[in-house]
Amino acid sequence: MQKKSLQIKSLKLTSPVILAPMAGISNLPYRRIMKSFGAGLVYTEMVSANGMIREGKKTRQLLESHASEFPLGIQLFGDDPEVLGEAAQLIADAGALLDINMGCPVKKVIRSGAGSALLRSPERVKRIIGTVRRAYSGPLTIKIRSGWDEESINFLTIGRIAEAEGADALTLHPRTRSQAFTGQAHWELIGELKKTVSIPVFGSGDITTPEEARKMFSETGCDAVMIGRGGYGNPWLIEQINQLLANQPVLQPGVTEKLRVALLHLQYHQDLFGDRKTVLDMRKHLCWYARGLQGASQFRKELQQCDCLTNVIRLTEAFFTQTEEAA
Ligand SMILES: Cc1cc2nc3c(=O)[nH]c(=O)nc-3n(C[C@H](O)[C@H](O)[C@H](O)COP(=O)(O)O)c2cc1C
Structure with a gap:
């Protein structure tokens, strides 16, 4: 399998292997390491749109970057379309791409109406993406889960809305909010999303070996794979996936x-x-x-x-x- 480079609006990625946004993990030092092993795109930890507007010191520190990690994706979270739109304008020059978090299952985030709480409100999703799209002209991606819970799986509806409102790509972590990180990610849902929308789809969940990454590509048709926990202490995983996709020998670090x-x-x-x-x-x-x-x-x-x-x-x-x- 030979994967070609990937285009997200104006941004050309040299590899379809992407570092997942991870609060408490994907800070600048971590991103620099992962980027140096060939990640096509790295994402910041989620950054509060409200914090951006209030210019909180902690928020600003999350946005520190280094030239070597570019292209950098900045992930925002929030529930208010106008605040997200304003924050998007503020970070427009800080990164190469903007992502909106619609998947975080953490209670504090959900209580504020952000993260996966948004999946319960497709109308708000529509307003958020529409408003951010008008405020920000760069590549815009949305990261979602499959739904709030088993009774309300709605990733296809959210995916269609995202595309119609002008998102340039979507990431699906195919677990519900109630599953949090338990059980297995349902990769077949990534395939369903890929068939439903025409913008690129990134698959996220449970990739710990190069073979699993290849399997996600072939089973779902996704355009990129996202590496989260599988990269802990193992940035070589990114290099190894790139090696496997290029039909090169997969090298193990000593x-x-x-x-x-x-x-x-x-x-x-x-x-x-x-x-x-x-x-x-x-x-x-x-x-x-x-x-x-x-x-x-x-x-x-x-x-x-x-x-x-x-x-x-x-x-x-x-x-x-x-x-x-x-x-
Ligand atoms: C510690 C941790 C922090 C995370 N923080 C974020 C986040 O800030 N934004 C986000 O969209 N997803 C976040 N996620 C979800 C990951 O991006 C990813 O979708 C999920 O972990 C599944 O992929 P994996 O099995 O490769 O880890 C986080 C996951 C973990 C484990």
Whole structure:
């Protein structure tokens, strides 16, 4: 299977492998790493449209970017068409593409009427996309789930509305809001959406190997695959999917390579956030890089007790130079 590059309005993607927007994960250091392994597009964490307009410091920090990660997709969440439209104008020059979150199942977001709560209100979806479309002329994508719950699966209706209102592509994570992250993603729904709309469709959910990515392409006809949790501590997955799609040998990283990337990730993190936050945030990433290696659980325990960056680096170097791939 040879996948061609993908065009989203004026934006040409060099690869159909995309980094998923993930709150608490897809910050600038993480995106730089994933981009360096060949992601065609990377998305920010979701950014509050209300926060944008109030110019919150935290919101602004979510929008910090680096030239090497472009094209960058910025994801906004909110429930008010006018506020989303205004926020879209404010970020117009900050990224190469804008996405609207209509899938987040987190209670705090839903209570504000945003994320997957929007799926219960197709009329509001219509007004939001229409208003943002008029306010923002760049590539516009919408990310949805299959519906609110089993009784109200409506991704095809939402998909048709999105296309009619001028969205340039759609991402479907084929679980309902009530499923949250449980069970399996129903990939066949991605295929149904692809047959229903004529704009590009990105598939999201449960890709952890290059073979699964290829399977999603062939079973659903989707135009791009999105990598979320499968990329934790494993940016090589993106490179491997690209290799498989190009019929090239799929290469496995060795321990030295894993250490190189883990330390680079840590360095990017420290540059942006400083020592304290790096120690706290990078623990989970370092454990993910160590997964599958001998002694990983002991490394994990020791990391939790380490609260100084120098020691975290020392421990990481020692672990990766002494360990071997688990049989
Ligand atoms: C920790 C975490 C945070 C997420 N945050 C967002 C988000 O901010 N915006 C969004 O549209 N989806 C978000 N998602 C959903 C992912 O983008 C993706 O659709 C979902 O995880 C399924 O893909 P996966 O199985 O490859 O992880 C998040 C998922 C996780 C696990």
